[in-house]
Structure formats: C-alpha cells, structure tokens
Amino acid sequence: MTLINSEQPLPIAIYFGGTFNPIHHGHLQVALEVSETLNADSVHLLPNYLPPHKASPDVSAQQRAKMCELACLLDPKFKLDSRELNSAEPSYTIATLKQLKAEHPNRALCFMIGMDSLQTLDTWRNWRQLTKYCHLVVAARGGYPAQFNENVRQLLASNQTFNPQDLQTKQSGCIYLVETSELMISASQIRQRYQKQQNCRCLLPDKVNDYIIQHHLYTHVDRA
C-alpha cells in the first residue's frame, strides 16, 4: 500500500467503469451510495469501448456513452469520462488506471466495481497490479454473495480494509467492500425486456428509456 506522509486527507476521485449497455438505476443508485460513504463530490462514469471479456455489444460505444451522458443529468455528482472511447484497443482497466494515475498523482484514485466483477477479478489483465494504481471499491450486488475463489481470497487477505478513512490516507492499495442497496437490476435483463417490448420505465432514467425507444435499441435478439 502506498502511504502518504501527510495528516491531510487526500481528495478522492471515484471512477466507475462499465459496458453500460444500457446504464440503469442499479449502477446509478450504488454509485451515489458509494460517493456518500466516501464523502466524494463526484463519480466519473467510464463507459468502455470494446469490453475485454464480453462479446462486442450491438449498441455502439457512442450510443452507450450518450445514455451515460443522459444519466448524468440525474445528479450533479455524475460526470462522464469518455476516454476509453477514444482508443481502438479493448478497454483494459490497467491501462486506463495508469493514465488516470499520471493525471491525478495526488489523489486517492478509487475504481468502483460491483461484487460480480470482484468475483472474476483474477481474469482481468494484470489483475495483481490493479491496486498499485487505485483502491478498489466494491458495491454489494443482489444475487452475488461475497464468495471468492482462492486468488481473490488471497488478494483480499492482503489488501482488504474495513476502514473507509484508509482510502484517503493512502493513494492506492486498498480493497473496500461497501454495503449498498442490493438492487436486482441488470443490463441483460433490461435488454431482454426491450426485446420483448416490455416496460422498463422504472429500471433506468426516463431520458435513457426515451433514447432507447426513439433509436429502436435492443429490438433484436441479445447476443451479449
């Protein structure tokens, strides 16, 4: 863990990466709750271009980013970071974190993921290196208990903290599991509902719902 020789808490920057196909209230509510827990004034939504571990979505990265932009209108805390869209490479988080760290050398960089992502973290590129550049902040997710394979258990054994203040006294190196509302919403469930022409009005922001309907998104059989 990187220790900072300072009494002053570091400013926190929260980044929340995702395929966001589409972004929904499960993402947005937990992002707000995490920002409250960490006393942060913003959450940067980071839609990926080519997801490293999923089939390429039928909906373009630009459209997924546009839906994130519309979701940002819900709360001034939400900011859109479209950097991963500007690269033709798959969006490996380690590469993005190196960039972010170089841009914010004096911030405590927090990368937010859901519990399902933590469970498979050892499939990510250079996964052991991720906490060299950031803290991992893990949101609880309905349907995904805190059960891990041996690799992830070992990572937690050496990096987990139970004290959120550690995230501001260290620049990186911690994994913090946050209790959040466990909203059983998933993008795949939403895509299936649109495909069957079912109502999704209360699962995502109104403007995102309107955009999807207006652009006839998710009308074909889901192949993600």
Ligand SMILES: Nc1ncnc2c1ncn2[C@@H]1O[C@H](COP(=O)(O)OP(=O)(O)OP(=O)(O)O)[C@@H](O)[C@H]1O
């Ligand atoms: N309901 C939720 N509660 C907590 N975290 C979530 C929730 N939905 C997604 N996440 C987290 O948000 C990040 C981005 O998720 P993603 O865009 O893949 O959404 P998803 O709903 O899991 O999509 P899909 O159903 O297509 O796999 C991931 O780290 C995931 O764990």
Ligand SMILES: O=C(O)c1ccc[n+]([C@@H]2O[C@H](COP(=O)([O-])O)[C@@H](O)[C@H]2O)c1
């Ligand atoms: O770097 C990797 O190898 C890697 C593998 C899987 C997922 N990720 C990132 O994890 C975040 C959540 O991904 P997803 O596809 O579950 O929405 C998103 O920012 C992805 O780019 C990153």
